[in-house]
Amino acid sequence: MSGFIERLRKGYGKKLVSLHAWNGWIVVILALTGLILVGGFWRGFLGEGRVWIKWLHILVGIASILPVMYYLLLAGKHWKQLREKPWQRFNVLVVLGLLLGWFGSGVLLWQFRAVGPGVSNVALVIHDLLTWIGLPYIIYHSITRVKWLKEPKKRTVPSPQVAEDEIHPAGPQPLYTRRAFIRGAIGVGLGLTIGPSFLKWMGDSLGGFTGLGGSQSLDKLIENDSNELLPAPEPLPASAPPIGGGAAGQFRVYTVTPIPSFTNENWSFVVDGLVQQKLQWNWEQFVALKRTVQVSDFHCVTGWSVYNNTWEGITLKELLKLAGVKPKAQTVKLYSGDGVYTDTLTLEQADMDDVMVAVMHDGKPIPSDLGGPVRLVVPKMYAYKSVKWLNRIELIEGEHVGYWEARGYANDAWV
Ligand SMILES: Nc1nc2c(c(=O)[nH]1)N[C@H]1C(S)=C(S)[C@@H](COP(=O)(O)O)O[C@H]1N2
Numbered sequence: 001m002s003g004f005i006e007r008l009r010k011g012y013g014k015k016l017v018s019l020h021a022w023n024g025w026i027v028v029i030l031a032l033t034g035l036i037l038v039g040g041f042w043r044g045f046l047g048e049g050r051v052w053i054k055w056l057h058i059l060v061g062i063a064s065i066l067p068v069m070y071y072l073l074l075a076g077k078h079w080k081q082l083r084e085k086p087w088q089r090f091n092v093l094v095v096l097g098l099l100l101g102w103f104g105s106g107v108l109l110w111q112f113r114a115v116g117p118g119v120s121n122v123a124l125v126i127h128d129l130l131t132w133i134g135l136p137y138i139i140y141h142s143i144t145r146v147k148w149l150k151e152p153k154k155r156t157v158p159s160p161q162v163a164e165d166e167i168h169p170a171g172p173q174p175l176y177t178r179r180a181f182i183r184g185a186i187g188v189g190l191g192l193t194i195g196p197s198f199l200k201w202m203g204d205s206l207g208g209f210t211g212l213g214g215s216q217s218l219d220k221l222i223e224n225d226s227n228e229l230l231p232a233p234e235p236l237p238a239s240a241p242p243i244g245g246g247a248a249g250q251f252r253v254y255t256v257t258p259i260p261s262f263t264n265e266n267w268s269f270v271v272d273g274l275v276q277q278k279l280q281w282n283w284e285q286f287v288a289l290k291r292t293v294q295v296s297d298f299h300c301v302t303g304w305s306v307y308n309n310t311w312e313g314i315t316l317k318e319l320l321k322l323a324g325v326k327p328k329a330q331t332v333k334l335y336s337g338d339g340v341y342t343d344t345l346t347l348e349q350a351d352m353d354d355v356m357v358a359v360m361h362d363g364k365p366i367p368s369d370l371g372g373p374v375r376l377v378v379p380k381m382y383a384y385k386s387v388k389w390l391n392r393i394e395l396i397e398g399e400h401v402g403y404w405e406a407r408g409y410a411n412d413a414w415v
């Protein structure tokens with residue numbers, strides 16, 4: 001082993017430089033793919049490409065541990081070398097902390113199924129937090145490493161100015177050099193551009209995570225509801241106040257299309273296909289259907305959850321009973337009013353008591369951003385089964401491959 005490390009240490013300076021370059025490129029790829037993955041805009045735009053980008057992010061993320069481990073083998077010597085340079089030592093620790101933190105939380109997110117939603121939730125908060133702190137830090141670090149921005153004295157390759165400094169060593173030192181000023185300006189600029197999104201994320205994600213600031217943003221979604229459907233549904237006593245005590249957590253608004261909006265004129269709900277009797281309701285008829293209330297958790301595969309949702313609606317089971325399923329039917333195909341998104345349940349899955357065609361959340365109409373006026377909730381499965389803007393249920397023979405399943409998500413969505 002020690003012979004191996006000795007060999008590694010030969011040509012150590014060059015190795016450090018190329019490690020640094022490799023690591024830089026890895027961080028660039030992870031940052032770009034990661035930002036695309038969180039950016040809601042890219043969901044619909046990329047479709048299947050998004051799943052490829054996810055795999056690229058995961059693979060490069062796993063590979064990112066290699067330069068870290070390689071560095072750790074050389075770290076002893078490097079650390080001694082930095083004896084006089086506390087800031088560089090600090091920088092090494094920050095970057096190592098970031099890389100290891102991203103790696104660890106990333107592995108947990110990748111293995112969401114093995115670790116379960118509770119662990120994924122924490123991993124996602126850590127992954128995001130490191131990103132919001134780490135990316136600006138690394139961007140600042142790489143910009144200010146550009147040679148021109150370094151004080152001449154600190155350059156490894158001396159410039160003519162150094163000689164000049166040596167000629168007038170006793171000359172008064174300016175408090176701020178021009179370069180220090182520009183570095184400061186870059187720092188402030190980064191802070192101003194990234195700061196607001198960081199604060200918003202803090203409020204949404206951490207607040208939602210701890211159940212503190214979560215409802216504020218939900219209020220905003222309700223305020224911005226672009227649906228106009230009258231009359232508004234009247235909550236049952238179990239819904240208002242919600243027996244679940246109010247949802248804990250923050251929904252991230254996911255959509256692969258522009259958010260659709262509905263009025264009494266263009267909204268209807270249909271159950272058709274292999275049924276004894278095709279059913280169709282307009283809004284006035286649909287809100288008059290007898291509803292029930294359930295409390296359940298909502299888990300997305302990407303690592304976030306919303307706990308204790310009080311949903312009010314009609315169970316899918318009840319709707320299928322009303323229509324009468326023909327013996328030939330095998331699959332329940334669920335259509336979104338966005339015209340694009342679909343998913344399916346087997347008849348057996350659709351028979352679970354907690355699969356609900358929901359009209360209200362925590363005693364209020366579901367806002368358009370969250371899939372209102374009517375969305376599906378399938379609490380025991382990951383939320384890509386919970387079709388938003390649900391407006392048609394078709395009973396079919398054979399199978400259908402849903403939107404995300406066609407793009408690489410697992411057919412098995414059990415939490
Ligand atoms: N019509 C439609 N339904 C959808 C989606 C979508 O993009 N379009 N995304 C699914 C996924 S992956 C999740 S996690 C949840 C998110 O619900 P939310 O946007 O209300 O948080 O909706 C599911 N249902």
Ligand SMILES: [Mo]
Pocket residue numbers: 254300301302383384
């Ligand atoms: Mo999801």
